Amino acid sequence: MSTAEFVNRLPELLRPNPARVVIRPYMPSTETYKYAVPDQPRAQRIADRVLALDPASLHDELQRILDDFSGRHREVPSLFLRRFHEVDGIIVCDCEVTHEQALLIGAHFCNEYSYEAAALFNPSIVLHPD
Numbered sequence: 001m002s003t004a005e006f007v008n009r010l011p012e013l014l015r016p017n018p019a020r021v022v023i024r025p026y027m028p029s030t031e032t033y034k035y036a037v038p039d040q041p042r043a044q045r046i047a048d049r050v051l052a053l054d055p056a057s058l059h060d061e062l063q064r065i066l067d068d069f070s071g072r073h074r075e076v077p078s079l080f081l082r083r084f085h086e087v088d089g090i091i092v093c094d095c096e097v098t099h100e101q102a103l104l105i106g107a108h109f110c111n112e113y114s115y116e117a118a119a120l121f122n123p124s125i126v127l128h129p130d
Contacts, residue, residue, distance in 0.1 A: 014120070018072040023079060027091070045107070047092040062104045072112070080106035091130045120124040 028042040053061065069076045081099075084106030088094055097105065 016114075020116055021072055021112050021114050023069070023073055023110050024113050025083065025086070026109050032102075041091070043087065043091040044093060046108050047087075047095070047105050050101055050108060051095070051097065055100075058100055058104060062100050062107070065104070065107050069112075071108075077103055080104075080107070080110065093114075115126050 035115045050058070063081065066076055075078070082104040084097075087105070087109050088097075088102075091109075092105070
């Protein structure tokens with residue numbers, strides 16, 4: 001069978017709208033899994049990777065993320081810093097960090113989400129019989 005029997009191509013073209021994206025907290029899974037490190041939660045491993053970066057790599061990575069997010073969101077550095085303070089000492093060990101490290105750790109505990117894309121590409125969506 002050819003794909004033509006299964007696919008109905010329509011003239012509509014869907015394009016992303018960056019204005020319709022939100023930033024929400026990201027919380028890594030706490031479940032144990034095959035590659036889990038005993039006594040070191042995933043969230044802590046994420047923070048440890050940021051803390052292990054040399055200053056040049058840290059600056060470059062932070063700048064790349066700020067440039068990317070700033071095109072779609074306002075006050076991104078303050079949002080990342082607020083998120084860092086939410087996770088510091090709660091899901092990651094309370095630690096001394098530089099301002100740039102705090103921003104990058106905060107960025108790693110945020111994710112972008114589009115409600116419309118989630119609804120549109122929901123695999124359980126079906127045509128209503130009416």
